[in-house]
Amino acid sequence: MPHLDTRGIISAVKIVFYTPITLLTLYLVYRYAFRRDAGWLFLSIFSMARIAGGALLVAAETQPTKTSLFFAAYIMEPAALAMLLLSTLGFLGMVGQHTYSEQRRVTLIFRFFGLLGLISLALCIAGGVLSTKSAHPSTALTVRRAGVCILTGLYVFLFLAHLGSWGYRWYMRTYRRNLLFGITVALPFLGVRIAYAVMAVWSSSDLVGKQLSSNPTLAKMNPVTGDWVLYLVLSVIMEFMVAVIYVFSSTVLSQRRH
Numbered sequence: 001m002p003h004l005d006t007r008g009i010i011s012a013v014k015i016v017f018y019t020p021i022t023l024l025t026l027y028l029v030y031r032y033a034f035r036r037d038a039g040w041l042f043l044s045i046f047s048m049a050r051i052a053g054g055a056l057l058v059a060a061e062t063q064p065t066k067t068s069l070f071f072a073a074y075i076m077e078p079a080a081l082a083m084l085l086l087s088t089l090g091f092l093g094m095v096g097q098h099t100y101s102e103q104r105r106v107t108l109i110f111r112f113f114g115l116l117g118l119i120s121l122a123l124c125i126a127g128g129v130l131s132t133k134s135a136h137p138s139t140a141l142t143v144r145r146a147g148v149c150i151l152t153g154l155y156v157f158l159f160l161a162h163l164g165s166w167g168y169r170w171y172m173r174t175y176r177r178n179l180l181f182g183i184t185v186a187l188p189f190l191g192v193r194i195a196y197a198v199m200a201v202w203s204s205s206d207l208v209g210k211q212l213s214s215n216p217t218l219a220k221m222n223p224v225t226g227d228w229v230l231y232l233v234l235s236v237i238m239e240f241m242v243a244v245i246y247v248f249s250s251t252v253l254s255q256r257r258h
Contacts, residue, residue: 003061004058004061004062005061006228007057007228007231008057010231010232010236011054011055011057011073012054013054014050014053014236015051015055017240018047018051018054018243019051021043021044021243021247022044022051024247024251025041025043025047026044028040028250028251029041029044038086038089038093039088039091039094039246040087040090040250041087042084042087042089043087043090043243043246043247046084046087046243047243049079049080049083052076053076056070056072057074068132071128071131075128075131077223077235078147078151078197078200078201079124079125081124081197081239082117082120082121082147082151082154083121084190084193084239084243085151085154085155086114086117087246088158088183088186088187088246089110089113089114089117089154091179091183091246091250092110092158092165093110094176094250095165095172095177095179095183096165096176097176099168100164100165100168113154113157117150117151117154119147120148120150120151121147123143123147123150124147126143126147127140127141127142127144127145127146127147128140128144130143148197148198148201151194151197152194152198155190155194158187159187159191162183162187166180166184179249179250182245182246182248182249183246183249185245185249186242186245186246189238189241190238190242192234192238193234193235193238193239193242195234196234197235199217199218200222200223200235202218203219203226221234
């Protein structure tokens with residue numbers, strides 16, 4: 001049996017945890033054929049990305065000579081976070097059906113921030129790829145930081161937009177109001193995850209943790225070489241909580257009552 005270190009075990013648990021979420025969200029996407037916005041679609045993509053990242057890291061630890069597997073796994077770490085934010089945007093659109101979502105101005109604003117989410121995804125991936133090339137360390141760091149900064153801005157917008165959504169609560173059906181409540185509960189966990197992503201990208205100048213920051217606190221936040229307990233609590237568990245809350249609030253709490 002191959003030996004897995006702590007992060008390898010965490011990755012294996014990710015695979016187990018996100019598999020049912022992926023299957024359920026894919027079923028919901030298929031059932032509603034995109035008629036209820038894109039929350040489930042992006043949540044399914046996020047879940048699949050976490051499964052793929054976990055599988056890559058487990059494979060990398062069983063075949064340590066293949067460093068490309070490590071790089072691929074850690075490139076997906078910040079990139080998949082963009083999908084979770086886009087999922088939040090999609091669920092906010094679902095909440096606002098027949099109230100604010102159909103307003104042209106709101107639609108354009110949501111599309112603009114959705115585009116920003118995709119740009120941040122591209123930047124995170126590009127920065128990770130550049131990190132594997134020793135000739136471009138400073139460029140890679142700048143690109144990765146730009147991607148995470150956009151994610152942070154997107155989170156701020158989502159938080160403010162969700163506050164604005166509560167102003168329409170009396171015009172919403174109960175099941176949509178329940179989903180909005182679920183988003184409210186999930187956003188603090190998502191905020192902690194975003195804060196960890198910011199500290200992580202400022203903790204070192206390359207993907208695998210070399211040239212660590214002189215700040216000991218930031219050094220602990222590196223997802224590769226930092227404190228694994230902080231990584232587990234501030235990254236993995238926070239994402240777990242957000243995903244579970246979204247699934248529960250968009251299915252059980254949001255069932256129509258006849």
